[in-house]
Amino acid sequence: EIVLTQSPATLSLSPGERATLSCRASQSVSSYLAWYQQKPGQAPRLLIYDASNRATGIPARFSGSGSGTDFTLTISSLEPEDFAVYYCQQRSNWVYTFGQGTKLEIK
Amino acid sequence: QVQLQESGPGLVKPSQTLSLTCTVSGDSISSGGYYWNWIRQPAGKGLEWIGRIYTTGSTNYNPSLKSRVTISLDTSKNQFSLNLSSVTAADTAVYYCARIDPGRYNWFDPWGQGTLVTVSS
Numbered sequence: 001e002i003v004l005t006q007s008p009a010t011l012s013l014s015p016g017e018r019a020t021l022s023c024r025a026s027q028s029v030s031s032y033l034a035w036y037q038q039k040p041g042q043a044p045r046l047l048i049y050d051a052s053n054r055a056t057g058i059p060a061r062f063s064g065s066g067s068g069t070d071f072t073l074t075i076s077s078l079e080p081e082d083f084a085v086y087y088c089q090q091r092s093n094w095v096y097t098f099g100q101g102t103k104l105e106i107k
Numbered sequence: 108q109v110q111l112q113e114s115g116p117g118l119v120k121p122s123q124t125l126s127l128t129c130t131v132s133g134d135s136i137s138s139g140g141y142y143w144n145w146i147r148q149p150a151g152k153g154l155e156w157i158g159r160i161y162t163t164g165s166t167n168y169n170p171s172l173k174s175r176v177t178i179s180l181d182t183s184k185n186q187f188s189l190n191l192s193s194v195t196a197a198d199t200a201v202y203y204c205a206r207i208d209p210g211r212y213n214w215f216d217p218w219g220q221g222t223l224v225t226v227s228s
Contacts, residue, residue, distance in 0.1 A: 001170070034214045043203055043218035044154065055212060087154060091214070094167045096156040 023088035129204030
């Protein structure tokens with residue numbers, strides 16, 4: 001099973017600041033990585049797929065990068081609605097796994 | 108647009124079988140070559156993929172749950188279902204259904220709103 005490790009566990013920033021979230025895979029997943037946003041009481045929402053592609057309707061301030069084992073989700077300028085938990089997920093084989101999440105909180 | 112909605116008992120006794128249904132609207136469950144998935148999330152914790160069923164009925168399960176999981180399709184009702192046997196308190200979680208469309212994103216999108224299942228006597 002491929003293990004995804006996200007860091008940091010919690011990130012405290014202010015609106016307008018830049019957020020950088022990391023996801024590291026225990027073995028190469030090529031570009032088969034996605035990012036999801038989850039707000040309290042809601043289901044996760046797909047943000048980024050195939051490491052760097054924004055899903056429909058996702059603002060341009062969200063961007064993804066990386067390949068192999070190291071991936072980054074960047075939010076260029078935080079809006080109040082961006083404070084949430086973010087998960088990475090891989091599908092390099094048919095046993096899908098998620099990272100443990102990064103909580104992005106207001107400083 | 109396609110929408111998914113989970114339903115089923117909110118309380119299950121230990122050692123019994125948890126049974127949930129996901130009703131799909133806005134598209135046919137038997138068309139399009141989709142994968143229909145179950146994912147769960149214990150309170151305050153991360154996400155765990157349980158398994159998937161393809162349009163043809165073929166299935167794949169998380170090895171950690173494989174011995175207890177069955178996922179099936181009911182095309183007449185446009186639904187798919189999850190059965191998880193021999194449940195314990197560790198199976199208490201919010202259960203989500205989600206679609207994978209290999210022709211679009213090939214990732215979990217969309218998701219149902221989730222349903223909380225508590226395992227307790």
